[in-house]
Every structure is written in structure tokens, then in C-alpha cells.
Amino acid sequence: MARLQLNTLEKTYGNGFRAVHGINLDVAEGEFMVLVGPSGCAKSTTLRMIAGLEEVSGGEVRIGERIVNDLPPGKRGIAMVFQNYALYPHMKVRTNLSFGLFLQGVPKAERQKAVEEVAKILEIEPLLDRLPKQLSGGQAQRVALGRALIKKPEVFLFDEPLSNLDAKLRASMRVRITDLHRRLRAEGKPATVVYVTHDQTEAMTMGDRICVMQGGHIMQVATPKDLYNRPANLFVAGFIGSPEMNLIDGRIEGTRFVVGAQAIDLNADLMARLPVLPKQAVLGVRPQHLRLSDRGLAARITNVEFMGHEVYLHADLDGVAVTAVASAAEYDALDRSDDRICLSPDPDWLHIFDRESGLNLSLRQTD
Amino acid sequence: MTDATLTLARVQAKRRRQKARLGAAMRYLVLISVGLVMLYPLIWLIGASFKTNSEIFANPGFWPQNATLDGYIEGWKTSTPFSFGTFFLNSFKIILPKVIGTAISCTVVAYGFARFDFPLKKLFFGSVIAILLLPNVVTRIPQYLLFRDLGWLDSYLPLWVPSALAGDAFFVFMLVQFLRAIPADMEEAARVDGANSWQTLLFIVVPMLAPALISVALFQFMWTMNDFLGPLIYVSSVDKYPVSLALKLSIDTTEAFAWNRILAMSVLTILPALIVFFAAQKYFIEGISAGGIKG
Numbered sequence: 001m002a003r004l005q006l007n008t009l010e011k012t013y014g015n016g017f018r019a020v021h022g023i024n025l026d027v028a029e030g031e032f033m034v035l036v037g038p039s040g041c042a043k044s045t046t047l048r049m050i051a052g053l054e055e056v057s058g059g060e061v062r063i064g065e066r067i068v069n070d071l072p073p074g075k076r077g078i079a080m081v082f083q084n085y086a087l088y089p090h091m092k093v094r095t096n097l098s099f100g101l102f103l104q105g106v107p108k109a110e111r112q113k114a115v116e117e118v119a120k121i122l123e124i125e126p127l128l129d130r131l132p133k134q135l136s137g138g139q140a141q142r143v144a145l146g147r148a149l150i151k152k153p154e155v156f157l158f159d160e161p162l163s164n165l166d167a168k169l170r171a172s173m174r175v176r177i178t179d180l181h182r183r184l185r186a187e188g189k190p191a192t193v194v195y196v197t198h199d200q201t202e203a204m205t206m207g208d209r210i211c212v213m214q215g216g217h218i219m220q221v222a223t224p225k226d227l228y229n230r231p232a233n234l235f236v237a238g239f240i241g242s243p244e245m246n247l248i249d250g251r252i253e254g255t256r257f258v259v260g261a262q263a264i265d266l267n268a269d270l271m272a273r274l275p276v277l278p279k280q281a282v283l284g285v286r287p288q289h290l291r292l293s294d295r296g297l298a299a300r301i302t303n304v305e306f307m308g309h310e311v312y313l314h315a316d317l318d319g320v321a322v323t324a325v326a327s328a329a330e331y332d333a334l335d336r337s338d339d340r341i342c343l344s345p346d347p348d349w350l351h352i353f354d355r356e357s358g359l360n361l362s363l364r365q366t367d
Numbered sequence: 368m369t370d371a372t373l374t375l376a377r378v379q380a381k382r383r384r385q386k387a388r389l390g391a392a393m394r395y396l397v398l399i400s401v402g403l404v405m406l407y408p409l410i411w412l413i414g415a416s417f418k419t420n421s422e423i424f425a426n427p428g429f430w431p432q433n434a435t436l437d438g439y440i441e442g443w444k445t446s447t448p449f450s451f452g453t454f455f456l457n458s459f460k461i462i463l464p465k466v467i468g469t470a471i472s473c474t475v476v477a478y479g480f481a482r483f484d485f486p487l488k489k490l491f492f493g494s495v496i497a498i499l500l501l502p503n504v505v506t507r508i509p510q511y512l513l514f515r516d517l518g519w520l521d522s523y524l525p526l527w528v529p530s531a532l533a534g535d536a537f538f539v540f541m542l543v544q545f546l547r548a549i550p551a552d553m554e555e556a557a558r559v560d561g562a563n564s565w566q567t568l569l570f571i572v573v574p575m576l577a578p579a580l581i582s583v584a585l586f587q588f589m590w591t592m593n594d595f596l597g598p599l600i601y602v603s604s605v606d607k608y609p610v611s612l613a614l615k616l617s618i619d620t621t622e623a624f625a626w627n628r629i630l631a632m633s634v635l636t637i638l639p640a641l642i643v644f645f646a647a648q649k650y651f652i653e654g655i656s657a658g659g660i661k662g
Contacts (some may be wrong), residue, residue, distance in 0.1 A: 051559060052559075053555050053558065053559070054559075071556065072563070073555075073557060073558045073559045073561075074559065074560065074561025074562065074563075075561070078559065079559065080555075080559045082552050082555070082556060082557070084550065084552050086550075086553050086555065086556040087551035087553075087556075088553055088556070088557070088570075088571055088573065088574075089553070089574075090574040090575065090577075098559050099557070100559075100561055100568070102562035103560055103561040103562050103566060104561060147560070148557075151560075
């Protein structure tokens, strides 16, 4: 297993379109790194450059001690799992698994042993003599996983491997993959993984660290917890978390954040953290940190989504759409004849962003 | 539901079934009669090949009154020192290298066009298409002069070498289109697995191309078998004649045409093509990459 480094990696297409703008990323040995972002953010392009399927226009890809820019995919010590599985349709599962070893010139007996080993780990032994078209989506994805595993690569690359599966299967495959990663680590064979997805649930649950990308730039690289609690900018704040973080435009006057005709107090700790006062400020507060109360910001309920144990309240706050999460009990206690509510933000979980630069100004500078 | 409504529903269902059956019968009747009209010349050909020469003109029906194998026996002997077997063998001496060469060369060229980027690719592909649109006749004379200078006249080389060098633009075009419809994911997976371009072509692309390659081989087989003009231009010695020329031979050399021999040999001539077609038919229909890629 090896460390993977991207240094000022760039991709410019023949038509002049610049897809990746010189990104830097350092994936530690044995780390599970998730690249996440909306479609078109160049996360797949980045992965394909690591794999060698896409030419690198600038910068370098380093796997272990080697710069692999000019090596063909087969010589980079990587294995890849594709979104479409990309199993060889005319080969049985057994041959699909061992094809890579066959090309490496591994003798037949050894190949067979390796196939059985991998099949056992992924519980695909009964499928070995089937053709890909005789497999269900989940089975095919496990075979694709096995094809990567059997090569014992330095770095595993996953390109949205679960997006063709239904929700239930996706959840179980998610656990299976993280389990496998943990097991390999426990066995002293940690696997370096780069996993591309557009699904933030996958990103949050699977990654040791997450790299959020947008428009060919890296927006933030952090652990899932940090990403959620300390988003570096407006994009990450809006992208991570469900329902989305409320981003309310306004301005800071003294120690108060003013939105429309209303204002809330910002505590001293938060004020102390702001290095400068932005001209146009954005208040960020997660729906979970916006409580129903008697005091606070007055809003009008526009829609209610019942989720079982909690309720999403969509409300209109002087023309700004906000969302709050209330427990079912809190919601039941509301006076239904009146659509006016008061929302009080948790003062410890407020973020202040600069509208212009998009940066989160309220992050503690020391860490 | 009451009994009455149940009975009514049953009666209606029965009527619907009867109507559907009648419709199907009508459809089949039309299809069979049109099919017969189209097949009749072929049926007549086979029937007439068993007639005597005089009966062919006396009896317009296809069923021979006095069936005889004379046409086949005499036709096989031909009016030359060679039997028809020689001519069949000659045909295969052209067909085999041509079909194999076409399949290999067109696959390689199509793979290049479909999967790689190289300078002037658009221009080259454009010229392939241009050649596709060019009438054959236009190139006959320059080609003849070229092959004459190469000293290839009265040999089979002019007939198969151009095709074996991907000279048939139609097949290149057909394979390129087919390849474009196959997602590149499998090939990328193979590259990640460590395959170089040739290994990818051999182990991954060719098996997926199989149905298209069978079509190419089949078309090339039939067209070559039927080709008359090519051998007529380049082959001059009778001992090198393929069947298409040999058939004409029997018309040339005898004053009164022995039609039954010609017809008998025509039947034999279409047999290989028919056999090959029916043997390969199932691959025509077979899907390609089903299952390997989820669409």
C-alpha cells in the first residue's frame, strides 16, 4: 500500500476547456479518501487521471515514491471499480477475476488460488462459473470489486460504484466496502482508497477524509465530522448536510446579525473569532440548530415534511426560505391554527460567511 | 359478480380469441403468398435443374416430369478438361484469404478509428467514407494498370490482397459504427488490468465484435462467391477460373446451350452461400454485450 499525492494536477482538454485547476491532494497510506461534489465538478476526471485513463495536462500524480504521469494504467499499481461494473461480457466470473493476473503472467494454479480466496471474501463462490449477464446488479458489483481486490494494488480507485444499485443494496454494499477496508487494515494490509461519489451519505459514512470539489477546484479536505461542523466556505456548507444548511443573507451591526427587520445576537465567542467584519455577511445555521421557541426570529410556515421521528419545517423568514428540524413532539405541541413560529438559532453553532469571498470567517483561526 | 356477467365475460373473451386467431391466419396467408412469389424463381431453378434440356422449354411448371440427374453429371464434367470441382476449389482459393484478411484488417483499422486519437484522423476517416461512395467502376482501370505493373495479372492476388489490407471501406465503416455503440468501459477495465492495446483488442474487443465480424465474413463470402467482374478482368487462364466465370464458360463454348447443366451448376454455386448463411444466422441475432454493462 502506498501514499498517493496529487501536486498541482491540471487537466485541459483539446478544445481549451480547463476541467481541473491545479489541485493538491495528499492521501495517506491506508486512508479512505472520498472525492465528492456535484456532477461536472471534475471528480471523475481527477480519478481517471490517477488511473491513467486520462492524460495529465500539468502537475504530477505520485503513487508511493514514483511519479506515474507517463505510466500506462496497468503499471501504476492501481485497481479500479467502475460505475457500470465493466465486466468482460464474454468471460465467466472466474476469468473476469483472473484476467489481470493472466496478463501479468501469473501461473494458472496461483491464479486459481487467488480467485478462490477473493471469491470467499466477497461470497461470490457460487457465481464463479456464470457469465456477467447472469448476475444481478449487486452480484456484478461484487465481482467488479473482486477483480480489483485480486490484484492486491497499491491504490484502489472507485468511480461511483454504487450509483447503479437500488437504495437498499447500496446501503449494504456501503457497509461491505467499509468493512473490507477495516478488515484489511486490521490484517496489517491497509488499502489506500480513492472513492468518487456524488452522494454525500456515501461520502460521510465511508470516508476517513472527504475532499469536496467544485468546478475543478478543491473546496475543502477534512474528516466527515469537521466538514459538517466546520465548513470552510459557502459551497461546502450548502453541499454537506441534509436538509441543507440555512444560509441567510444580512449584515452585522455591532454584535447583532440583522436580517430584514429582525436581528439576533451573536455571542462574544463568535465575535472574537471574526478576523474582519464582512460588508455582506451570510449567517449559516443548520436546520438541526434552529429550535422552535417563544423568542427569536419570526417566520411563517410554508410547508411541513413529516419524516417519522422528526419534522422538517419549511418557513419564510422575511422573504428568505429557511428550514428547521423539530421533533415530532415539538411539532405536535405547536398551535396549528397559527402559521407563525419563532425560531431561535443555537448560538454555539452559528457560522458567519463573507458573501463576496464565500469563506467561513467564524472558523477558529488557531486550528 | 353474477353468473350472467361471468358468462357474458367468457363469451366476449372467446370472441376476442377467435378474432385474434382469424387475424393471425390472415397475416400468415399474406406473408406466405408474398414469400412464395419472391422464392418462386429459386424454386423453379431447383426444379428445372432436374429437367431434361427440352423439358425446360416445353414445361413451364417447376416440377420435373422425368426427373434426371443428367444436368448435374454432365455439368460437373464441363466442356473443359477440368471438372467443376476445380472451379470450386479456385473460388475458395480467393474466398479464404479474402475473408480472413478482411476480418483481421478491417477490425484493426476500425479499432484505430473508433478508439484512438491521431493527427489527421478526421481527414483519413473522411477519405474512407469518400471511397465508400465512389462507384467501383471508376477505379477499375487505374487498378488494372497498377496490378499489371506489379505483374499480378492472371493470379488471384488482385482479387484478395486489397481487401486483406482493409480496402473495403464498407466493412471498416460498419465495424467502426458497431464499435462506437460498445461502451469503452470494458476496454478501460482491461487497460487497468494491465492489457496493452493489442491485448485489449484481442481479448476484449474482438469477442464483443464477434456478431459484427460474422456479418462481415458472411457478406464478404457471398459477394466474393458472386463476384463476376473481378475474376473476368484479372483471371485469364481457364484452369484458374472461379465458379462465377465457369458458369459463363458453359454458355460460351457450346452452340446449343445445355440449360439444364447451367441451372444444375447454378444450384451448386448458391449452395455454399446458403449453408454458410444458415450456419451463421444465429450469431446475426445474438445480442452483444448484454450483462457486461448496465445501461
